[in-house]
Structures are given as structure tokens and as C-alpha cells.
Amino acid sequence: xxxxxxxxxxxxxGVEGKQILKGVDLTINAGEVHAIMGPNGSxxxxxxxxxxxxxxxxxxxGQVLYCGKDLLEMDPEERAREGVxxxxxxxxxxxxxxxxxxxxxxxxxxxKHKGLSELDAVEFIELVKEKMKILHLxxxxxxxxxxxxxxxxxxxxxxxxxxxxxxPKLAILDETDSGLDIDALKVVSEGVNKxxxxxxxxxxxxxxxxxxxxxxxxxxxxxxxxxxxKSGGKELALELEERGYESLVGxxxxxx
Amino acid sequence: xxxxxxxxxxxxxLIAPTAGRHPSWVFPLRKAGIARFAExxxxxxxxxxxxxxxxxxxxxxxxxxxxxxxxxxxxxxxxGRFTFADLNGPRLVFVDGHFAKEVxxxxxLAKGLKLGSLATAVVSDSAFLEKHLGRYxxxxxxxxxxxxxxxxxDGAFIHVPADVAVREPIQLLFISTVRETGxxxxxxxxxxxxxxxxxxVIESYVRTxxxxxxxxxxxxxxxxxxxxxxxxKFQDESREAFHIATVHGQFGRHSRVNAHSFALxxxxxxxxIHVNLAGEGLECILNGLYLTKGEQLADHHMxxxxxxxxxxxxxxxxxxxxxxxxxxFHGRILVQQVxxxxxxxxxxxxxxxxDEAAVDTKPQLEIYADDVKCTxxxxxxxxxxxxxxxxxxxxxxxxxxxxxxxxxFAGEIIDRVKCDPAREELDKLVWERLEAxxxxxxxx
Ligand SMILES: Nc1ncnc2c1ncn2[C@@H]1O[C@H](COP(=O)(O)OP(=O)(O)OP(=O)(O)O)[C@@H](O)[C@H]1O
Ligand SMILES: [Mg+2]
Numbered sequence: 176x177x178x179x180x181x182x183x184x185x186x187x188x189g190v191e192g193k194q195i196l197k198g199v200d201l202t203i204n205a206g207e208v209h210a211i212m213g214p215n216g217s218x219x220x221x222x223x224x225x226x227x228x229x230x231x232x233x234x235x236x237g238q239v240l241y242c243g244k245d246l247l248e249m250d251p252e253e254r255a256r257e258g259v260x261x262x263x264x265x266x267x268x269x270x271x272x273x274x275x276x277x278x279x280x281x282x283x284x285x286x287k288h289k290g291l292s293e294l295d296a297v298e299f300i301e302l303v304k305e306k307m308k309i310l311h312l313x314x315x316x317x318x319x320x321x322x323x324x325x326x327x328x329x330x331x332x333x334x335x336x337x338x339x340x341x342x343p344k345l346a347i348l349d350e351t352d353s354g355l356d357i358d359a360l361k362v363v364s365e366g367v368n369k370x371x372x373x374x375x376x377x378x379x380x381x382x383x384x385x386x387x388x389x390x391x392x393x394x395x396x397x398x399x400x401x402x403x404x405k406s407g408g409k410e411l412a413l414e415l416e417e418r419g420y421e422s423l424v425g426x427x428x429x430x431x
Numbered sequence: 432x433x434x435x436x437x438x439x440x441x442x443x444x445l446i447a448p449t450a451g452r453h454p455s456w457v458f459p460l461r462k463a464g465i466a467r468f469a470e471x472x473x474x475x476x477x478x479x480x481x482x483x484x485x486x487x488x489x490x491x492x493x494x495x496x497x498x499x500x501x502x503x504x505x506x507x508x509x510x511g512r513f514t515f516a517d518l519n520g521p522r523l524v525f526v527d528g529h530f531a532k533e534v535x536x537x538x539x540l541a542k543g544l545k546l547g548s549l550a551t552a553v554v555s556d557s558a559f560l561e562k563h564l565g566r567y568x569x570x571x572x573x574x575x576x577x578x579x580x581x582x583x584x585d586g587a588f589i590h591v592p593a594d595v596a597v598r599e600p601i602q603l604l605f606i607s608t609v610r611e612t613g614x615x616x617x618x619x620x621x622x623x624x625x626x627x628x629x630x631x632v633i634e635s636y637v638r639t640x641x642x643x644x645x646x647x648x649x650x651x652x653x654x655x656x657x658x659x660x661x662x663x664k665f666q667d668e669s670r671e672a673f674h675i676a677t678v679h680g681q682f683g684r685h686s687r688v689n690a691h692s693f694a695l696x697x698x699x700x701x702x703x704i705h706v707n708l709a710g711e712g713l714e715c716i717l718n719g720l721y722l723t724k725g726e727q728l729a730d731h732h733m734x735x736x737x738x739x740x741x742x743x744x745x746x747x748x749x750x751x752x753x754x755x756x757x758x759x760f761h762g763r764i765l766v767q768q769v770x771x772x773x774x775x776x777x778x779x780x781x782x783x784x785x786d787e788a789a790v791d792t793k794p795q796l797e798i799y800a801d802d803v804k805c806t807x808x809x810x811x812x813x814x815x816x817x818x819x820x821x822x823x824x825x826x827x828x829x830x831x832x833x834x835x836x837x838x839x840f841a842g843e844i845i846d847r848v849k850c851d852p853a854r855e856e857l858d859k860l861v862w863e864r865l866e867a868x869x870x871x872x873x874x875x
Binding site: 227228229230250251252254255256260261263266267269270271272277278280281282284285288320321337341 | 815816817818820821822823824825826827828829831832835836838839840842843
């Protein structure tokens, strides 16, 4: 079998002196969709931040390999150029930075890194138009500043739209479903599904089994108090929905 | 000897002998100016309006008012090389405070529109100027405006008659060329846009030398009822120079005024902007950007006086400060008792690119009416780390991310300039300045 896209080995990490991840192990192969679920505060967003390279997170122990390379050594922009993409739980508003300009700059950085030619304005607009159709994103969003004044749902859609344009190898979606109405949820999930390829992988963080009706995971993991305490197939999500985290894992663990 | 003595001596030596000259109302005006200046003296840090800006180094300069100008050097180089050079439309060029007709451009003008040298107009339009010149700017507490009134030689006179729309922006270009330390010019502008007229004026201060000269400018801007006026003041003086400017605005009913200030140059610059919202239902935007580095100081001192009901005033000032430079923003909003339904908003935001840069920002609200909406806010800080992270997480390098955010911050202000070619030029220029600054891209 070929090299995994992501291998997390015994990852311990924290922020501001607080230990949050306490030994995470996880392997994601090309073509797979993994879902990670877990109660509030269990460390899901922390894991995403550590993978994306956010400043201020200290890794105390463990290793993360991305396509065989040491991911934790890389700057956030380097990770992105190598194909890691994080759809933020809370996308940042950046007034004054035009969305089209920003996204074109991002795409061209990634293309340069891959040794591809940069797209000019016309080529870029063509690409964008095509991708917009997938997400049903209002055209006006592109003319505005990045996420500035976007509704919660628009922000989430914009994240997936960016993913569609940047075509990552590993997409980490942090609660992309929260704040979306049913119709938007369908559109966004369909978008995500269309972006699935045999050579990439998706890592979906969610609280609700609802999303997993649309984005069908190959594996479901339960993160609890900084550790993956249970893994299984998609049926695990249903089980969780029915019984809750406590009854599933509570007897196995002392809460922190 | 008092600090002001050399100024009085120069007045007696150079101005007093002109007392008998026509027209007769001018000398008394000057005399009142110098008397007021003598009384007030240079402001000190004890003066509430000058708490954060020390003009002692300026007061110590030898006082050498420039009389007469040599425009030869400028004719060859200028004005093609200065900011806004590519703008179409009339351009009045002033070299060391004196009108330089040879290098100015005054195309045929709309009927009744007057545009030219103030010194000329004082004689040719004496009766009109007597009614207006110096009748708006408050010299009561303003030593520098008083000094200007005593010594001014020239500047622009613009009079737009009622119902006339001046399509192209009018440029006033003040070029300093004198190398002598303490060389002082007193540009004096009078701009009157009558009711229902439209006008854009770009007043810029630039130089050909990097000398320690002093520009002490006064602009009176009178906007009639229903008029729409945009005033852009652009300052890119020598980094050794002192630039003190007073802009006094008097705005009529339902007028729309955008007044901008871009402060890039000078060792010490001060813009005292006092606007009197003198008619009901008018809207005025005061908008400014200062970029400082080295040991520069850029001071904006605003007084927005709501004298009538239903007026809106919005002040937006952003500063980007590097090295040991300093920004000062003092925003006073005065709402008179009659000025009900006032909507006054003020924001001052600053980005510090160095640990040694500093900002003093002070709002001051004086509200005598009860039904008003008044908000103010000030921030001083670094670039938003979350925004930088977000950009980087998409593949954009740290350097570029920082540049994007700083550009956006400056862009908030630049975007409010309505005159397209001026806005584009400002955007290009500010961007070039920022890109040339190593700290813009640096991680701190
Ligand atoms: N900057 C920080 N400083 C201190 N504690 C933090 C910081 N960021 C996160 N935490 C804490 O770390 C724990 C894990 O947070 P994280 O955001 O990873 O949880 P999560 O699983 O994503 O939760 P949710 O489902 O609510 O999104 C929480 O207890 C949180 O309060
Ligand atoms: Mg989270």
C-alpha cells in the first residue's frame, strides 16, 4: 500500500501551558474520508490548529507525518502549499483585503510551489466561475473583503469555495456544518463530495451525525479529553447520536 | 529676548513698510495677526491643544521668511515629477509660497469661475476678498494662523459661483526649494464654493530639497448650501522640515464635504482642522492617513463644531508608525445646544511597526444638545495575528500577508477619496512607500 497522507503518532500538544491533546494516534490514507467527533472542549479544534500550524501551540511529544514528511517542521504557508487545507470553525474577517485578490494570490503561491505557471486574471476568473457553481456562492461575495460582513453560512460556504479553488490533498473541515441551514448543508456537502478524489483525503470534524448523512465517512473516531478513545465505521456516528459520549466512553475513562 | 521678538522685528522690517499699499484693509489684518501672535507666543506642552506635540525645535529655528521666489530650477524639473503630476485639470504651482505662473496650467474656465493667485486677487478683487479673507479662520487661539496672517505672500484663490460644477480637480502644488535652515513660507488659500456648486481641490506640499525649512499654511474653505466639495490635502515635505497647517471649513445647509489629509513627510507636521457645520442637514467626512518613520511626528488636531441640527460628521484617521516616530490625534467634537439630531462619529486607528513608535490619541466630546448620537473609538496595536494566520494557512507567505493587511489598513482611508485619479495615485504612492519599508514585511 502507498504512503499514508497523514500519520499522527502519540501527539501531545497544548496552548498557553494547558495540555489539551494527550496522545492522539490516527492514520489517514489517500481516498479516505475520516470523521472525528467529540464533546465540546475535547480538543478537536486544537488538533486542527496543530495540523494547520497555528502559532502558540506547543507540541510536547509525538509526531505528525504528512505524505511521509515532518509536518510540524513546516510553516503554515508551507503546509498549505504542500496541500493541507483547514476550513475554519470560525473563519476570520479581513476587512480591506479583496476576496478575489486574496484567493488568486493563494492559488498562485500553491501553483508556484508545485512548479506550475501562475494563472493570470482572466484564467483565474474562469476557474472561479466554474467553482462558484459548485457552491452556489453569490458572486458578490468575491467582490467583497475576505469574510467581511458575511453571514455565518456564507463564511462556511466561502471556506469550502476556497477549498474547491485550492484543491488540497488533505482537507480538514472544522465544524463546517454548524451554522448552516438544511439547504446550505446539502450544497456544501455535495461540494465537498465533488472534491473527493482517489489521491486526496478529507478529515471532517463535527458534532452531528446529520452531516455524515451527506458526507459519508469511511472511518469515525471519537476524541475525548485529548485522546482518540474509539474508532469505527460510519455506524459509530449513529451509535454516538443515540447514546451520547458519556455512556459510550464514560465508563472507560475518568473525565479530566 | 522673547521667542517671538525676531518675528516682530521681521514684521517691522519687511511688512510694516508695505502699510500704505493698496488695498488699505490688508495691513490692519496683518497687524492684528502679528499682535495676536505676539500675545499667544509659541504653544507649549502646557497648552491643552499642544499637549503631545513639542514645537520647541521649531521655535528655535532662525526665522527667515521667504520673499520672492526663484522658479528657474523648478521650471526645468517640475511639476512633472511630483505626486498627481498626471492628473488633468488646472494646476496652480507655488514655489516657496509664490505663484509660479510659467509652470502653472490654467485652461479656459467655466463662466464666472475664478482661479489664480491670492496676491493678485487681493488687488483685483479687493472688495470681495476683504469680505472673506481671514473672516473664517479663528486666530484667537491659533498662533500659527496668526503668524500666517501677518506674513502671507501668496496662495490660491478659488471662487466657484453658484450652480457651477467644476469637473476636473483643481491642483494647488506648493513646492519648497530653499535650502536655508529656517526658510519660512506662509501659503494662504481661500476657497469659496457657492451654493449648489461642485468642486474638487487637491492641495499638496512637496519639496525639491531635504532642508530644515518651515511651511506655515492656512486654508479657508467655504462651502455654500447644497454644494459638494472634496478637499485633499497631501503633505510630503522634507523629513527635516516643519509643516504646520490650519484648515478652516465653514459648511452650508445640505452640503456634502469630504476633506482628506495625507501626512507622509516632515519632521514635525501638524494639521489643525476646524470645521464649522453651519447649516442644517449637511454631511461631512474628515478622513486622514499618516505614515511616519524615523523620528517623525504627525499630529492631527480636529475640531468639529456642530452648530446646526441634523448634521452628520464622520472622522476616520489611520496611522502607520515605524521606528521612533510618533502620531498624535486629538479629536474634539463640539455639539451646540441647537444642534439636535447630530450624528458624530470618530475613529482613530493606529498600527505600530516598531516597539519604539508611539501614539497619543485623545477624543474630547463637548455636548450641549440632548438628542445626539456621538461615538468615538481609538485603537493602537499591531497587525491582527488571526488574520495573518488565516492568510498563511492558505499558502500566502508571512511577508505578503503582512503587506496585504497594512495595505488594507491604509486602503480604508484611501478608498474614501472620491476623485478617481487622485485616489489611484495615492494608492500607488502609499503602497510604494510601504513596500520600501523593511518593517512592513518583517515578523516582529
Ligand atoms: N488559547 C487557549 N488558551 C487556553 N485554553 C484553550 C485555548 N484554546 C483552547 N483552549 C481550551 O482547550 C480545550 C480544547 O479546545 P478545542 O477548541 O480544541 O475544543 P473543541 O473540541 O474544538 O470544542 P468545540 O466542540 O466546542 O469546538 C478547551 O477546554 C478550551 O477551553
Ligand atoms: Mg472546535
